[in-house]
Amino acid sequence: AQKVTQAQTEISVVEKEDVTLDCVYETRDTTYYLFWYKQPPSGELVFLIRRNSFDEQNEISGRYSWNFQKSTSSFNFTITASQVVDSAVYFCAWTGTASKLTFGTGTRLQVTL
Amino acid sequence: GAGVSQTPSNKVTEKGKYVELRCDPISGHTALYWYRQSLGQGPEFLIYFQGTGAADDSGLPNDRFFAVRPEGSVSTLKIQRTERGDSAVYLCASGEGRNTGELFFGEGSRLTVL
Numbered sequence: 001a002q003k004v005t006q007a008q009t010e011i012s013v014v015e016k017e018d019v020t021l022d023c024v025y026e027t028r029d030t031t032y033y034l035f036w037y038k039q040p041p042s043g044e045l046v047f048l049i050r051r052n053s054f055d056e057q058n059e060i061s062g063r064y065s066w067n068f069q070k071s072t073s074s075f076n077f078t079i080t081a082s083q084v085v086d087s088a089v090y091f092c093a094w095t096g097t098a099s100k101l102t103f104g105t106g107t108r109l110q111v112t113l
Numbered sequence: 114g115a116g117v118s119q120t121p122s123n124k125v126t127e128k129g130k131y132v133e134l135r136c137d138p139i140s141g142h143t144a145l146y147w148y149r150q151s152l153g154q155g156p157e158f159l160i161y162f163q164g165t166g167a168a169d170d171s172g173l174p175n176d177r178f179f180a181v182r183p184e185g186s187v188s189t190l191k192i193q194r195t196e197r198g199d200s201a202v203y204l205c206a207s208g209e210g211r212n213t214g215e216l217f218f219g220e221g222s223r224l225t226v227l
Contacts, residue, residue: 004155033214043202044117045156045218091155095214099144100169103155 002027004094006104013082013111021077021107023092029053034068034075035093035101045091051075082111115139117219119205125225126195134190134222138207145188146216147180148204156204162188195226 003026013019025034036048049059051068059066063080079086089108093101118137126132138145143164148156158172162182170180177195182188192199202223206216 035214043220045204045206045216047215047217050214093155093214099214100146100158100161100172101148101156101214101216102158105153105155 002029002032002094002096002102004092004102004104006092006107008107009105010108010110013109015084015111015113016081018078018080019082019109019111021079021090021092021109023075023077023104025073025075025092025094027073027094027096029096032094032096035095036066036075036077037091037093037103039089039091039106041088048077079109082109084111084113087111117205117207117217119203119219119222121222122220123223123225125227127227128195128197130195130226132192132195132224134192134203134224136188136190136205136207136219138186138188138205139217140186142207142209142217143185144208144210144216145182146206146208147188147190148206150202150204150221152201159190159203192224195224197226200224200226 005024032053034051037045039045056068065078067076089106091106092104095101120135145162147159150156160180161169165185177193180190202221204221206218208216
């Protein structure tokens with residue numbers, strides 16, 4: 001069965017520090033998609049990124065970057081120069097071709113001044 | 114607004130009662146999902162609609178849970194004979210077409226069963 005593991009339950013950093021959120025997945029599928037979602041205190045999950053299993057190219061979007069490595073089944077998320085507004089729970093998720101997402105347990109990021 | 118709307122935002126009920134939770138998706142989105150999120154956990158899939166039909170209901174925990182989407186837009190999640198273990202935040206999400214995971218979530222309905 002598919003599984004997504006986010007071993008870091010909670011991370012605290014001081015503003016302007018870089019922080020990496022880890023995500024490890026398990027699957028036997030050859031075609032799949034990986035995601036990161038952000039859940040701020042208001043509760044609604046916000047889509048950040050989707051990668052498909054055939055595209056291991058790393059991606060950068062502003063202060064956010066993602067490192068996808070099939071060899072280690074990891075899809076890590078780095079925030080550069082973190083800001084207080086980045087404080088939230090971040091979820092990694094997986095889906096095959098069935099559309100439904102399997103989420104990890106989330107990593108709570110606390111950014112303080 | 115133009116986002117996914119869920120009502121009620123909070124619902125407190127007694128064990129054994131019937132509950133309905135409503136989701137109004139983004140206009141034009143044909144895919145609609147229900148997820149359940151317990152404290153400290155990630156969302157767990159319940160059911161997926163494509164249009165009016167339930168394309169995948171494999172996540173519904175038992176036959177006390179049922180969901181409908183009669184006109185392909187608004188959906189209602191129905192829970193009969195509620196139990197304390199049903200307490201959670203119920204999240205609705207919508208997406209375009211045969212979605213591959215880029216979902217727009219509502220803020221959820223927090224259900225508390227006393």
